[in-house]
Amino acid sequence: MWMSPLPPGPSEPPLIQTLRWIARPIAFMESCRRRYGDAFSVSFVGFQRPMVMLGDPEAIRALYTESANGLPPGRKLSLLPILGADSVLLLEGREHLARRRLMLPPFHGERMRSYETIVREAVQRELAGWREGEELAIHPRMQAITLEVILRAVFGVTDPQRRAQLSERLPALLDGTASVGLQLRMLLAPRLTRADPLKEMKRQLVGIDELLFAEIAERRAEGDSSGREDILSLLMAARFEDGSAMADRDLRDQLLTLLLAGHETTATALAWTFDLLLRSPAALARLTAEVDAGEDDEYLRAVISESLRLRPVVPLAGRRLASELEVGGLTLPPGTDVTPSIWLTHTRADLYPQPYAFRPERFLQSAPQTYGWIPFGGGVRRCLGAAFAELEMRVVLETVLRERALAPVSARAERVTRRNVTFSPRHGTRVRASARVAQPRRAPEPVAA
Numbered sequence: 096m097w098m099s100p101l102p103p104g105p106s107e108p109p110l111i112q113t114l115r116w117i118a119r120p121i122a123f124m125e126s127c128r129r130r131y132g133d134a135f136s137v138s139f140v141g142f143q144r145p146m147v148m149l150g151d152p153e154a155i156r157a158l159y160t161e162s163a164n165g166l167p168p169g170r171k172l173s174l175l176p177i178l179g180a181d182s183v184l185l186l187e188g189r190e191h192l193a194r195r196r197l198m199l200p201p202f203h204g205e206r207m208r209s210y211e212t213i214v215r216e217a218v219q220r221e222l223a224g225w226r227e228g229e230e231l232a233i234h235p236r237m238q239a240i241t242l243e244v245i246l247r248a249v250f251g252v253t254d255p256q257r258r259a260q261l262s263e264r265l266p267a268l269l270d271g272t273a274s275v276g277l278q279l280r281m282l283l284a285p286r287l288t289r290a291d292p293l294k295e296m297k298r299q300l301v302g303i304d305e306l307l308f309a310e311i312a313e314r315r316a317e318g319d320s321s322g323r324e325d326i327l328s329l330l331m332a333a334r335f336e337d338g339s340a341m342a343d344r345d346l347r348d349q350l351l352t353l354l355l356a357g358h359e360t361t362a363t364a365l366a367w368t369f370d371l372l373l374r375s376p377a378a379l380a381r382l383t384a385e386v387d388a389g390e391d392d393e394y395l396r397a398v399i400s401e402s403l404r405l406r407p408v409v410p411l412a413g414r415r416l417a418s419e420l421e422v423g424g425l426t427l428p429p430g431t432d433v434t435p436s437i438w439l440t441h442t443r444a445d446l447y448p449q450p451y452a453f454r455p456e457r458f459l460q461s462a463p464q465t466y467g468w469i470p471f472g473g474g475v476r477r478c479l480g481a482a483f484a485e486l487e488m489r490v491v492l493e494t495v496l497r498e499r500a501l502a503p504v505s506a507r508a509e510r511v512t513r514r515n516v517t518f519s520p521r522h523g524t525r526v527r528a529s530a531r532v533a534q535p536r537r538a539p540e541p542v543a544a
């Protein structure tokens with residue numbers, strides 16, 4: 096049995112704690128904070144050790160700035176069979192840092208701005224299919240947009256037939272990974288059955304892999320003279336410090352990683368942002384006026400920061416301690432599984448007055464505190480695509496608000512539901528959409544050569 100002076104936590108059996116976490120995760124975390132404070136231990140089915148949740152930014156800083164801290168075992172449990180052993184999400188130590196250095200440049204600087212046109216075109220194609228006054232769920236519409244963006248900007252698929260096949264097969268795979276039922280089966284399978292809970296997804300992956308390897312082979316045949324700027328092409332041209340390139344399997348693993356990490360999360364963040372805006376008429380009016388003026392995006396950026404604060408899509412981003420963690424009277428031994436509770440950190444009244452209110456204005460005067468605002472995690476494992484995701488959100492919000500007037504279908508704000516590791520709007524953010532008089536769009540800034 097795991098014996099250590101960990102912070103106190105709920106006394107219920109692991110099964111009860113697991114069910115509370117899956118059914119009502121925010122209520123579970125809030126009740127723990129009220130009773131135990133900023134640090135508490137939880138026990139979930141399928142894990143041999145308790146896990147410590149943190150809400151204090153200084154403790155999170157200490158956790159994330161120690162680069163030797165590893166991954167908790169739960170991450171590999173369901174992701175390894177899908178993403179593959181070379182996924183940057185699953186590698187540790189030098190191998191992780193080598194992949195990260197290779198993959199970071201395409202997601203930063205002026206090169207990233209070159210994808211803005213792709214995002215805008217994807218939004219406009221989606222909006223063209225919205226009927227006047229129809230009732231629709233925003234979340235699946237945003238998923239369609241973010242999938243197209245990934246297929247074009249990340250995968251760079253230009254063959255119409257291959258893109259159509261991937262557009263059909265990838266959503267089924269993603270829906271499977273988002274299933275709470277799958278999460279339960281993964282936790283319980285070792286105890287209850289020998290059946291492989293990932294059997295169907297592995298079957299789906301066979302066909303997807305065939306398409307991805309065909310795309311990679313075709314790209315290699317084109318050589319370096321193709322002039323493509325999609326992320327797959329950039330990764331194929333990149334070199335490790337020893338001069339070697341990524342192998343085909345390595346590239347495939349990173350493509351699926353970027354798909355899993357960038358598709359569902361960005362679409363969900365957009366759905367939450369629309370829900371919050373539609374419940375805040377003053378914020379919506381101010382943002383719409385800014386979009387129509389086309390002179391600045393300061394308030395748009397504040398809206399996104401506040402939405403990611405109040406509705407963090409991924410609730411946990413943990414580590415396994417490589418050495419003792421000591422901060423603020425808390426001492427945790429090596430080997431402890433520790434995770435920031437992003438929701439609890441983002442709703443601290445000392446950091447955010449009126450923490451449960453949607454107030455984008457709080458971010459107009461100053462940038463978010465580094466370890467008090469962690470929707471993308473932190474440290475050497477901070478999300479590679481964070482800047483890309485925020486760019487995508489800005490373009491989507493700007494384009495939709497310029498061309499459509501949205502009204503909520505229900506007077507009640509969306510409740511949180513789980514889609515595997517993400518917190519999603521239970522009903523998909525249902526709205527009624529009508530056309531607006533098109534406003535002239537601000538010309539994008541030129542992209543440096």
